[in-house]
Amino acid sequence: MNDVNDGSSPQDRCPIKHATPLYGEEFERDPSQIYAHLRRNYEKVAPVMLEPGVPGWLVVDYTTLVAISRDPVTWSHDSRLWKDWAEGHVPDSSGLLPMMMWRPNLLFADGEEHIRLRRAVSESLDRIDQQRLGRDIRALANGLIDRFSASGRADLVSDYARLLPLLVFNRLFGLGDQEGYRLMAALTGIWDGADAERANADFERYMGDLIALKRREPGSDIPSWLMEHRADLSDEELLHQLVIIIGAGNEPTCNLIGNAMRLLLTDREFGADLTSSRLPVEDAIDRVLWLDTPMANYPFVYPRADVQLGEVTVPAGAAVGFGLAAANQSIVEKYGDQLAVSGNRAHVSFGAGPHRCPAQDLAHQISAIGITAVINRLGGLRLTVPAEDLSWRSSLFARALETLPVEFTAHPPLEESEPVWQTTESSSPPTTMSTNKRPRSERAAGSSLWSSLVRLVRGR
Template structure:
């Protein structure tokens, strides 16, 4: 993320001094942890800042906790329907833009509001409840042990690439009724899609192809899985709705859970007291995950909302059709609600990590089950697990939407 020279267009109503540049939320200089960038934007603009996304597409980044809550809770003012996005309507966002997989309209519940949203969301929530109650922890335990078996004899591992990066997708292949062999490549495509860039559209199309084949197979051969459940739901999803909801849950559940699992393991292994507390049973995993969701939420920036009329937000004059992206990581650290990062968040579930309002993430229980079970299996199998490098050497790479831990090297008795 870097301040750009003059000449770049800002969103309408932008409080930018003459000749000032607008911060880009993409590019090589953005690939670092972003809290210092958010702090600089907050100091310069307040709770809402003008930014540029890939292709120099203007947007408003909301940094304030209360302002984010206002956006999430008021779909009549801040719609999720990108068909009203003015830059899209006026042809400034090409079909080939890497923003399209994240912001473009799709026939899924995330892209709609009101009654269409309620109908489609019911199909997702009902079937997620069904699969999470259908022996899900047994599947997680199976795949966690299988991942650990691959490195247990070595005495060393990278818990990002050897464990957290693929485990959620392996579980999801079982939940969806996919072949296990699809897990690794689907995880890689999901991660590349979140990173954006030139290959984002190709990876999105690959995912859509796999899921279209799955939908066709499940019509012919139903099973006790998420895809079959969507097919038989009272919401009567058509083919496009079915495949797009499979895509939505697959990508969101995998990318958020893998990121959150890696961050939870990082917190445990860089704090001996937490590690000891979990091993001894004096600390529960829910408390650890809660802290991670406050301090390093798996989705740093949430796409996207669109102003349904001219309105004011955080002192900025937004125009109808303006794009709004929500800085969940920044909002969780808003000094108006957390005067410093050490403010205790134990027992406080009002973080923004799962969004909020009508579009709040419906897969929270699935993600929580994967993380809690995976960590439990890992610490049981490898009770002497320890970080193999100094904590300060751990690095992260950020994109527009997220910040991911690069690696987590560990040692243990073979």
């Protein structure tokens, strides 16, 4: 590790010189060891490298994270305060920007503006028909399992966990299931930082098409409800509330299902308790959220002035990440694993304070039904590779498996299951949103949104 205990006090060290990288093979293999190391050396908040050449800080203590999340006077979610970015030290092509660049949505807002935007999102989510949602999730879960049930083999990440939440959100947005292929490709690029600028532009074009469709054909869906909400969202605000709903709701839920399946297959006691119903699925999910949270380091806040935290001083305008995994780990280390077995939901896996994720109940529901469907339908489930050979995606923000290859007892599809769209690498399914071509200027607007936001924040 780059950060060593050399006998000097933390405040005497140069943060950049001694910063611990949150990337690379060591971090991807076992980030929990990195977090434990940071707590031993810095206790509350530690200097880190977010990507090569980009310094930041990570909150690694539960109590400190909760306190910061409840102090909007000292700390802002507005990334236009991020000094390194504002001064041009972070390249526009950085893989961090799709997740950290300022957008006019509730995640990056403070005070009354945050209240207005959050109310629009929360009240729109509250209008979801829960009975219909439950039926849709079960139908989609069974339809996905039917695609591979007869073969006796599957990758529970790419064939299932990554698709189920995506299809659910497509329906909540009032779209056909075939739109999921286009959306999944963009979201994967954003979260992993791979060709992030193009992925971000693709994602925003998808959202622009969605808004145009719902302006023409409003329905009983989240985009239409946001459009009619008394918050009176502008088109730009509407787009970016949709960005945060689908981005924050889909990806963590995918990873939560995948991480839960891994624990089911690799932890004998956990697997036995879950499959025998001694441990309710809902409590099992909370155990995963304590021990292997799918959203590891997010969101980021920025101190309005220099802040003393323990023995270190965090300078004004520094990027300070919420180490959700590290904070949860600090509590589990203090009180023991039993805390995570009891169904305790005091974890911070969905954030804390006023910015706590408004879609956490939705994520729980999708995950619970999705995991239950796997347990009920895939008898004899087992890994096809040693557990230590499972690889993790390279991401500062997410803790997610690349693949989860399994075998099980083959069986025919359910007769009552509805078909789920098929995709191949060579072709994407037809899109319901592109039947009417938009004017050239409107088509260009989505792809130029990235650069225009950068110019806006930098004052150019």
